Amino acid sequence: MSIAALFDLSGKGALVTGARTGLGQAIALALAQAGADIIGLGSSPMPDTKAKVEALGRRFIEVQQDLTQSIDFAGLIDRLEREAFPIDILVNNAGIIRRADVLEFSEADWDAVTQVNEKNLFFLSQAVAKRMAARKFGRIVNIASLLSFQGGIRVPAYTASKHAVAGLTKLMANELAPHGITVNAIAPGYFETDNTTALRADPVRQKQILERIPSGRWGVPDDLATTVLFLTSPASSYVTGTIVPVDGGWLAR
Numbered sequence: 001m002s003i004a005a006l007f008d009l010s011g012k013g014a015l016v017t018g019a020r021t022g023l024g025q026a027i028a029l030a031l032a033q034a035g036a037d038i039i040g041l042g043s044s045p046m047p048d049t050k051a052k053v054e055a056l057g058r059r060f061i062e063v064q065q066d067l068t069q070s071i072d073f074a075g076l077i078d079r080l081e082r083e084a085f086p087i088d089i090l091v092n093n094a095g096i097i098r099r100a101d102v103l104e105f106s107e108a109d110w111d112a113v114t115q116v117n118e119k120n121l122f123f124l125s126q127a128v129a130k131r132m133a134a135r136k137f138g139r140i141v142n143i144a145s146l147l148s149f150q151g152g153i154r155v156p157a158y159t160a161s162k163h164a165v166a167g168l169t170k171l172m173a174n175e176l177a178p179h180g181i182t183v184n185a186i187a188p189g190y191f192e193t194d195n196t197t198a199l200r201a202d203p204v205r206q207k208q209i210l211e212r213i214p215s216g217r218w219g220v221p222d223d224l225a226t227t228v229l230f231l232t233s234p235a236s237s238y239v240t241g242t243i244v245p246v247d248g249g250w251l252a253r
Helices: 022-033 047-055 073-083 107-135 156-179 194-201 203-212 221-232
Strands: 013-017 037-042 060-064 089-092 138-143 181-188 243-246
Touching (some): 013 022, 022 047, 022 221, 037 047, 047 060, 073 107, 107 138, 107 156, 194 203
Parallel strands (some): 013 037, 181 243
């Protein structure tokens, strides 16, 4: 197989959660550039992502769902596969963060974060994986975090949920491999996204973070593109259960 064929996603369908802006939009565009049609699932409209995907000659289906709530994912995936196209690739990118000291963190914030980042990630993956298993092919990529490895500060629910993402990635990889499905995760470092707006606006934390990153800069969404393409393409058929840091060297320091 040629190098180009190893990264060709022509004829594939991909579902990307949280594809409105930032990392999710960059992931959707990378997959579309490789030939995949895209379903974007999230709480808000995604007109910019839709326009950019369609400009590449690919289909874009927008699905608005409030990911802070429980969702009938089995029914949703059944409808999407009937009305749009089979889902060969799932990227669980959607995530939220709430910041407060451990002694002040609320139960409401805990429930919201873990609902989106952990519970809905699992049950969406389950619904999609059932369809993938019937076809004996699938690629699932979860978006983990540096806080899948570290503790961080002032984000207890986020840290707990991202540790859970790491564990679920490995568990799902073990169980789904016999069905032709690979499951991997990407752990982005400090990226310029909505989730890091508060950190980048704090001159003290901004300086502390940049001093810790060997590459000397915040990541930008396009920095994830090649990793996503590898983990969703034919080239990665023997790679499963991995968590790939894309962090400018943060974990190495």
